[in-house]
Amino acid sequence: MTEFDPKLHNVVPQRGFESLQVGERFILPSRTLTDADFAAFRAVSGDNHPIHYDVEYCRAHGHPHLLAHGLHVLCFTAAGAGIFPHVIGDALIGFIEQSSKFLKPVYAGDTLYPALTLAEKIPQRTTGILVMATSIHNQRREQVLSGEHKYLLRKQ
Secondary structure (H helix, E strand, O other): OOOOOHHHOOOOOOOOHHHOOOOOEEEOOOEEOOHHHHHHHHHHHOOOOHHHOOHHHHHHOOOOOOEOOHHHHHHHHOHHHOOHHHHHHHHEEEEEEEEEEEOOOOEOOOEEEEEEEEEEEEEOOOEEEEEEEEEEEEOOOOEEEEEEEEEEEEOO
16 A cells, blocks of 8 residues: 555646746636626635626716726636636745736626736746736637736745
């Protein structure tokens, strides 16, 4: 009988800072925003502006449906939704920086397609910083968000 080893239950083989390559893409699952998503974000954020929950208010202000808060859209770039954290595994020290630009409106019913692309590696003595370009496109192939994440990793 083989001895049980929980370390053998990785989703993908773990790779260190050195083996990651600029240009690698990490696709995140697509998601269609529902009214329930809007209600959950409103509950977590405390943002009670009617543009995020009142369809008639939105229509009166020129929007076809509920307008997503920028931070709500940003949440879809969370690396934990894909395989990236499984790839870097125990090398991760922390998520250290984030920036984003909101390029187009996002509405209830839109489907979002997020991705992270390794844009730059900044080696340090015992650690390294991974700069990930973030992007989200909608079902009309329009880019609705661009940005950047930075992750601090241990070197092996």
